[in-house]
Amino acid sequence: MSLAQITQVKALALAVPGDDIDTDRIIPARFLRCVTFDGLGEHAFRDERTGPDGKERPHPMNSAQAARIAAAKQGVMVVGFNFGCGSSREHAPQSLWRFGFTAFVGGSFAEIFFGNSTTLGVPCLTLSKVDLAECDAFVRANPDVEVTVDVVQLTVSAGAKTWKADIAASARDGLVKGKWDPIADLLEGADAVAKTAGGLAYVAGK
């Protein structure tokens, strides 16, 4: 399986502020009533974007900027802290990715969301609190300026600004080497797997 080497994402950005944005908000559970991930993109943040009366609410995902990202099928979402907390549903990053987001920049990410995203080849980079606030402000003030998420240099930059960023070393390694989906590596270890399994009594039902 050959995968793209993801070293850099350069795209327009959208700020979606707030801490502890949970996966129920990103993709409400009713959209998990499906057997494929197809069509999830249009429902990203559905209940934040649409009121109970069916009318659009003011939300960054309803902006012209979001529409440009959706059309381009690439974009950077700038989020707060503990983004993607809650359920393990891969439907959450799947919906944002299908909407058009190809990188996330935030203060911190919930672990399962982080793993689900990077396994899709979508980098999640963290900035310090101060830098994140600056990045967020820049993105809002300069919607036409592309943001560069550099997975090799570990920076996020836009215009004349550059912020120092971070990501778990293993996730970075997988992205830049085109091995963000671990299945090939896992399949290669079959003999070692059998050996480990053989040493575990419960695997044999004992």
Add this chain to the structure above:
Amino acid sequence: MAKTLFQKVWEAHTVRKLPNGQTQLFIGTHLIHEVTSPQAFGMLRDLGLKVKYPQRTFATVDHIVPTNELKEPYSDPIAQEMIEALRKNTKDYGIRFFDTTTGTQGIVHMVGPEQGITQPGTTIACGDSHTATHGAFGAIAFGIGTTQVRDVLATQTLALSPLKVRRIEVNGKLAPGVYAKDVILHIIRVLGVNGGIGFAYEYAGTTFDGFSLEERMTVCNMSIEGGARCGYVNPDQKTFDYIKGKPFAPKAADWDAAVARWASFASDAGCRYDDVKVFKAEDIRPTVTWGITPGQAIFIDEKMPALETLNAADRQTAEDAYAHMKLAPNTPIKGTKVDVCFLGSCTNGRISDLREVAKYLKGRKVSPSVKAIVVPGSQLTAIQAVHEGLDKIYIEAGFEWRGAGCSMCLAMNPDKLVGDQLCASSSNRNFKGRQGSQTGRTVLMSPLMVAAAAITGQVTDAREVFKV
């Protein structure tokens, strides 16, 4: 060298180091359900892969099951399609399925322990964030995404990095009317909803020593609400007694060896923890959430926080929470009107929960303004409860007695809030929209507090209502 349970289990299941520095970890037990597995089977088919160890994956159906409809086809065609997909996938690949027709179906985190599949010293993964529930048995258990479900099906392994271990010690005896649910809500309140990122939580201390396995499950269940992907309690005699005689427990000839092995996984005296936090049981009172994250919680007799007492980030989330909850800062939550009461879920849908509430519910009536439902977490729990006559107590009091499933914890089935109804809920998440209505409001609490809310029609102190 002295080691933690986490380290010992990790080492026993380490296959090899991967090129990116992660560990290829063997997953001894894989649990699947209808929501997060169909796409994984689709990926397997696309890649032309087989299920490597079909006997180590166990399936049940829980999220979409209607709890008020026992016969198929369900009136909801999507639910029917999802259950059929799981039937086909488990049949095609030779996976054991605890189907609705078997009398053993239930919430996946109840089925594992009930069947004796959940055992100490094992690794357990499931495409569900509440998988840490199984950590109550001294297993390293955690939620995974759907692509990882594919990885486990195809290789029985995952690419993972080890977690740090934080020991959370609670010592002493809980006051009457204070439960395991209050303990975990309190821990999350103090350590924060993201305090556990990067950690496995080891719950310990005399309070946990005294807890039953079901109480330990309630606490471990909500580790993820504190940001910790994994939480566990060291195995002890209570653990072994619970497993003994269960269908998948080791047979008599293997039993003593299994117990010795299980006991050897417990954290060693003098092992090093990355962090330690200590709580006193006597400081914990019945706890309820007031906001839209499980960390936004207070003791029932406290006032909700005034905005000016919060730091900038918490204040923003709190403002959002007050607007959604239609509650006012610096006022008591006690007395808030309740529309719906939900007793159930993988947090608090076990037989001990149903028994404890029934003890106090006898002879009491649900307020006419409240819709109250009780949903046993599994068919085995429901059967046991009926055997003990608990269903009659609930029905007599005015609760609807339902079939097993996730029900109103997450509203992927017909059990949903309507409009801005406020639900007193024994479940685990109070996120906006979680219970099926965009404007619906959730107040998390212990099962007995749910019963007190049902009777009085308001958020209230169960200790006063039931003279506990």
